Amino acid sequence: MNASPSQPHPAEWPETQELLATEERGLPAGRHDFHKEHLMARIHDDLRTNTTPGTPSAPAPARQRNPFLRRTILLPAAACAVAGAAVAGFALTGGGDGGDGKTPLATGPALTTHIGTADAKGASQLLNRISLAAADTSGPTVRDGQYIYVASKVASTFPKTVDDKTTIVSQELHPRQVWQSPDGKDGWLIERGETGDKGITLASxxxxxxxxxxxxxxxTDPDALLKKIYQDVDKNRDKEVPRDQAAFVAIGDLLSESYPPAELVPTLYKVAAKIPGVVAVDDAVDATGRHGVAVARLNEQDGQREEWIFDKKTLALLGERTVQVKAVPGAGDDALKPGTIASTSAITQRAVVDGIKQTPSGSQAG
Known part of the structure; x- marks a missing residue:
């Protein structure tokens, strides 16, 4: 692994070591108070509900979407290739079901939280402060042959249907590890309950x-980057998702489970400040219970608010979550109630390593 720079990348905050140390003693209280690919979610669903050709029909297992695989916002061409890799991975592992169609993680009650107060006027000022803080950090350049490593803790709440009866359940907080080559054509994913212990390839x-x-x-010019993001959004977004919401979520995806060059990060925050409807939230809690301030945007279509959570002092990115803040008119009994956390993610470590499945400590995962 590369030596750490004198100043950490925006995601390599000092709290990482403290967080990993406290996990052995149990997660902090309030942790129940983050992707990505819609196609992977559909494949996951199909593999849960379809029987293998040539085998006797079996009762349909509980049909449940992994809500942490974000609903369609952008559907890039790469998603098709990732989906192909996912088919192979889930076919081998049973999608983390242990072969019986049941996800052991989906056992808890709905995750809930206090809904923080939104301030439309404070968003621009907060994002300006976050951008300035990000500009004071640096990070290594990723070389060919190296991999970007992102470890996180994730959890979610979603409707689960068994025998035509739907209830709201949650996945317990669990680890997720992702490796990605700088060219984006090679990678690996390990997520307990979803991929099996050894994980699946993301090669494409x-x-x-x-x-x-x-x-x-x-x-790195904010106006030029905003124009490009909207162009990509207009080409690829789910038409049910409002244009500005899709742009906001797209920026969040570039900031979270990835490793943007240090010089790009401040620009991404400046661009977010230009999107209509973005607000500041006075208090938000990440997946591991850390309180912070948030930059957020409400999707009026489904009543859910995407929140990027930052440390109140250092303004380092802690994670992200999606919170149901408004009831949807005409929604059924299986709809999430206001105050429910649809998905939450806390990044615990982000680094550059010298090999796939290698961790920053030098050990091999999976």
Whole structure:
């Protein structure tokens, strides 16, 4: 692994060591108070409900979507290639079901939280402060042959249907590890309950949309970058998702489970400040219970608010979550109630390593 720079990348905050140390003693209280690919979610669903050709029909297992695999916002061409890799991975592991169609993680009650107060006027000022803080950090350049490593803790709440009866359940907080090559054509995913202990390959001939090399080519002028993001959104977004919401979520995806070059990060925050409807939230809690301030935007279509959570003092990015803040008119009994956390993620470590499945400590995962 590369030696750490004198100042950490925006995601390599000092709290990482403290967080990992406290996990052995149990997660902090309030942790129940983050992707990505819609196609992977559909594949996951199909593999849960379809029987293998040539075998006797079996009762349909509980049909449940992994809500942490974000609903369609952008559907880049790379998603098709990632989906192909996912088919192979889930076919081998049973999608983390242990072969019986049951996800052991989906056992708890709905995750809930206090809904923080939104301040539309404070968003621009907060994002300006976050941008300035990010500009004071640095990070290593990722070389060919190296991998970006992101470890996180994730949890979610979603409707689960068994025998035509739907209840709201949650996945317990669990670890997720992702490796991605700088060109976005190679990678690995390990997520307990979803991929099996050894994980699945993310290798593809088509680069992932948030690949480091791709991000390094993006303009660092805020107006030029905003224009490009909207162009990509208009080409690829789910038409049910409002344009500004899709742009906000796209920026969040570039900041979270990826490794944007240090010079690009301040620009991403400046761009977010230009999107209509973005607000500041006075208090938000990440997946591990850390309180912070948030930059957020409400999707009026489904009543859910996307929140990026930052440390109140250092303004380092802690994680993200999606909270149901408004009831949806005409929604059924299986709809999430206001105050429910649909998904939450806390990044615990982000680094550059010298091999796939290698951790920053030098050990091999999976």
């Amino acid at each position: 001939s088509v680069p992932m949309s948030a690949a480091y090399n791709t991000l390094a080519k993006l303009p």
